[in-house]
Each structure stands twice: as C-alpha cells, then as structure tokens.
Amino acid sequence: MTPAKSADGGPERGEDDDPETNVDDDPSLAELREQVETEYDFENFGPEDMAEMEPREWEAAFDPETWITGNRLLDRLEADLRQRVADRDVFARIDREDDRLVAYSDSSYAVVHPDGTVEGEGTVLRDVKPSVALCSMESYEVPDPPEGDLLPDPEDVSEGDGEVGNIVVQALSFVQLLAGLVLVGYAVVVGGAIALVAGLALLGIGLFLLVLVANARLSDAYRAEEYRRRLREMGVDDDRPAFVPDLGESLTADAADAVEPADPEERIDTDGSTLSNPD
Numbered sequence: 001m002t003p004a005k006s007a008d009g010g011p012e013r014g015e016d017d018d019p020e021t022n023v024d025d026d027p028s029l030a031e032l033r034e035q036v037e038t039e040y041d042f043e044n045f046g047p048e049d050m051a052e053m054e055p056r057e058w059e060a061a062f063d064p065e066t067w068i069t070g071n072r073l074l075d076r077l078e079a080d081l082r083q084r085v086a087d088r089d090v091f092a093r094i095d096r097e098d099d100r101l102v103a104y105s106d107s108s109y110a111v112v113h114p115d116g117t118v119e120g121e122g123t124v125l126r127d128v129k130p131s132v133a134l135c136s137m138e139s140y141e142v143p144d145p146p147e148g149d150l151l152p153d154p155e156d157v158s159e160g161d162g163e164v165g166n167i168v169v170q171a172l173s174f175v176q177l178l179a180g181l182v183l184v185g186y187a188v189v190v191g192g193a194i195a196l197v198a199g200l201a202l203l204g205i206g207l208f209l210l211v212l213v214a215n216a217r218l219s220d221a222y223r224a225e226e227y228r229r230r231l232r233e234m235g236v237d238d239d240r241p242a243f244v245p246d247l248g249e250s251l252t253a254d255a256a257d258a259v260e261p262a263d264p265e266e267r268i269d270t271d272g273s274t275l276s277n278p279d
Helices: 027-039 047-052 055-061 071-086 122-135 163-189 193-233 253-257 264-272
Strands: 093-096 101-104 109-112 118-121
Touching: 027 055, 071 093, 071 101, 071 109, 071 122, 101 122, 109 122, 118 122, 163 193
Parallel strands: none
Antiparallel strands: 093 101, 101 109, 109 118
8 A cells, every 4th residue: 555645635724725735835744744654564554553543644644535435435344344354353243234334243333324424332433443444545455355154153152272282281280190199109108208399299280280271161161151142242143232223213322422524534633533442
C-alpha cells in the first residue's frame, strides 16, 4: 500500500478557505507526511497499524477523495472481516444484508452502511472501524474470503489440543513419585540421609507436576466451556442476540452516540479520534 503523494481536498481546517490552496504548501503537514511514511510500512499496512495512527497522520497520508463506498465497500469489508475472523483476530459473526453489513458477538456489534457510516457499540465496533477505513481505500488489497462457517458449533468445541503434553507430564510425574518412594524406602530400611533427602525431593517434584497437569486440564475445560457459552449467546446455532438492531430498527442511545459519519473527511476529524474505543 502506498500513501497519497498529495492531497486534493483543500486546505487544513482553520486555515485559508481558498480551494486552490494545496496542503503540500504547509510545511508542517509535509513534514508530518514524511514522518508517517517513515514510521509506517504501507506495503504491509493493516488494522493494527490503522489503530495506532492519529487523525492528523491519517489526513497527511491518505487522499480522502479516493475512498470507496457503496456495495463494493460492503463486499470488500465482508471479505476482510471474514479473513480476520478466520485468523482469530476478530471474534464475531458476519452477516451480509441487502444494504448493510452486520458484525456481532455475544456482547457487542457493528453495523456498516454503503456510504461508510458505522454504528454500534463495544469491542466489535472497535475491531470493525479499522477495516472499514482500510477497505475504503483503493490501494488496500482485500484477501480472498474463506469458505464455509468461520465459527464452530458450540458442541464441537474441544477442551484443548494439549492433552498429549499433559499425558507426557503426568507420566513423568509418576516416574518421579515412584523413584522418590524407592529412595525414601531405601533410606528407612538401609539408612542414609542423602537417599532420604533425594527421595523427598523427587516426591515433591512428582506432586508438583501432578498439580500442574490437573490445573492445565481444569483451565482447558473452563476456557472451552466459556467459548461454548459465548457462541451460544451470540446465536451461532440460533437467532441473533436481542441487542443487535434489525433492519430499520432505531438505535439504542449508546449505539447512536457511536455512529461514525459517512464523509471521509469527517471520519478523520470527528471528536478528534478515528478509532476511539467506545467501551
């Protein structure tokens, strides 16, 4: 991805309103553009980089006149978000409707309209906003969307893939316990302080490893059950959560406060932050 070499959208706010004034005439903006080009790798520019950019850096680096809107924006955004869900970068279900794209989890959501307006609340809104901005740019290459369901059925979630490692550690702990018992028995029958100390140490190591394995299994079971719960609540195997607005439904007060304007220039400057966290 290559940032725009010049901006055609007019002067900075608060400056001369002459439409023929070029932002390149502003030394501070030119210096900022050079700084942005040095700081960010635009050949591998992604949502994480977008989240780090300040509004003025965004304005210096990209030309808002080239932003993509309409159904093409929604198509590109759907592909990008599906890839991010597959990469476990975003936890959300993606639904495409006639004139909007809906992404939601068990506790938050985002709705994107063809003009680029974004509304919603919570973590999903925070995760979607960088993708909307990136997919609006012609120079951003959208990945090919993965096929099939991106999220598993709750009942298909396993309790972790580290059971082989748990079995190995458990076997090792049994060996330590057995060796410890042998040494302690030898020390009691034959005598020998060194054998007794070594046996007690091996018993302690064996018990520690057993506790470690038990804790790992309990943690895996807890995480798996929590993941199943979140999948059920977000409606992967049922309907959407109640807080996700249907088509034409009015927004909640919190979601209405989080609406992002459709105009690219306004997206940059609204409340001073393009990617503020609504949580």
